[in-house]
Amino acid sequence: AQSVSQHNHHVILSEAASLELGCNYSYGGTVNLFWYVQYPGQHLQLLLKYFSGDPLVKGIKGFEAEFIKSKFSFNLRKPSVQWSDTAEYFCAGVSGSARQLTFGSGTQLTVLP
Amino acid sequence: GAGVSQSPSNKVTEKGKDVELRCDPISGHTALYWYRQSLGQGLEFLIYFQGNSAPDKSGLPSDRFSAERTGGSVSTLTIQRTQQEDSAVYLCASSSGWETQYFGPGTRLLVL
Numbered sequence: 001a002q003s004v005s006q007h008n009h010h011v012i013l014s015e016a017a018s019l020e021l022g023c024n025y026s027y028g029g030t031v032n033l034f035w036y037v038q039y040p041g042q043h044l045q046l047l048l049k050y051f052s053g054d055p056l057v058k059g060i061k062g063f064e065a066e067f068i069k070s071k072f073s074f075n076l077r078k079p080s081v082q083w084s085d086t087a088e089y090f091c092a093g094v095s096g097s098a099r100q101l102t103f104g105s106g107t108q109l110t111v112l113p
Numbered sequence: 114g115a116g117v118s119q120s121p122s123n124k125v126t127e128k129g130k131d132v133e134l135r136c137d138p139i140s141g142h143t144a145l146y147w148y149r150q151s152l153g154q155g156l157e158f159l160i161y162f163q164g165n166s167a168p169d170k171s172g173l174p175s176d177r178f179s180a181e182r183t184g185g186s187v188s189t190l191t192i193q194r195t196q197q198e199d200s201a202v203y204l205c206a207s208s209s210g211w212e213t214q215y216f217g218p219g220t221r222l223l224v225l
Contacts (some may be wrong), residue, residue: 038197043204043216057143090156099144099161099163100150100158100169101146106155
């Protein structure tokens with residue numbers, strides 16, 4: 001069965017620290033991967049996506065993610081976090097003929113000022 | 114342009130009552146999705162509409178849940194005989210074909 005795993009449930013960082021949130025997927029064949037962010041009190045917003053091509057994708061607000069097929073991973077990174085990055089981050093994927101997203105369990109990021 | 118809108122933003126109901134949740138997708142988007150976000154289950158897919166095709170209902174948790182999409186635009190998710198475990202945030206998303214899904218603000222449902 002298709003699945004997406006996020007192993008970090010809660011990450012606490014100080015401002016200016018570097019961030020890496022893990023995401024692993026189990027899909028066969030072609031896969032499209034996404035990172036969504038949910039700021040407190042707001043709706044899900046797309047951070048970045050990978051469909052094909054360059055495995056290093058850049059998104060909004062300085063975030064990037066690298067698709068590593070051999071590791072079934074799509075980790076999210078940011079070199080220097082800000083207090084305003086405090087939010088919940090969801091990795092999601094879709095594969096084959098299925099169009100609905102399968103989400104990971106989410107990672108709550110808290111950035112301390 | 115306008116994003117996905119959902120109404121009501123909050124709904125409190127009594128156990129056993131029926132509720133209807135509405136979603137207005139982004140204009141021109143042919144695909145519409147319903148998801149549920151709850152503490153215990155995370156984000157779960159419920160149902161998916163694509164154009165005039167039969168909807169994919171594979172995520173609906175029981176036959177108390179149903180959805181329709183009229184005129185290829187607005188969608189209504191109906192929960193009959195609500196139970197306390199139905200309490201969750203119900204999210205709607207739309208997309209253009211196979212592209213990225215854009216989410217609405219959700220309807221927070223509380224069943225007492």
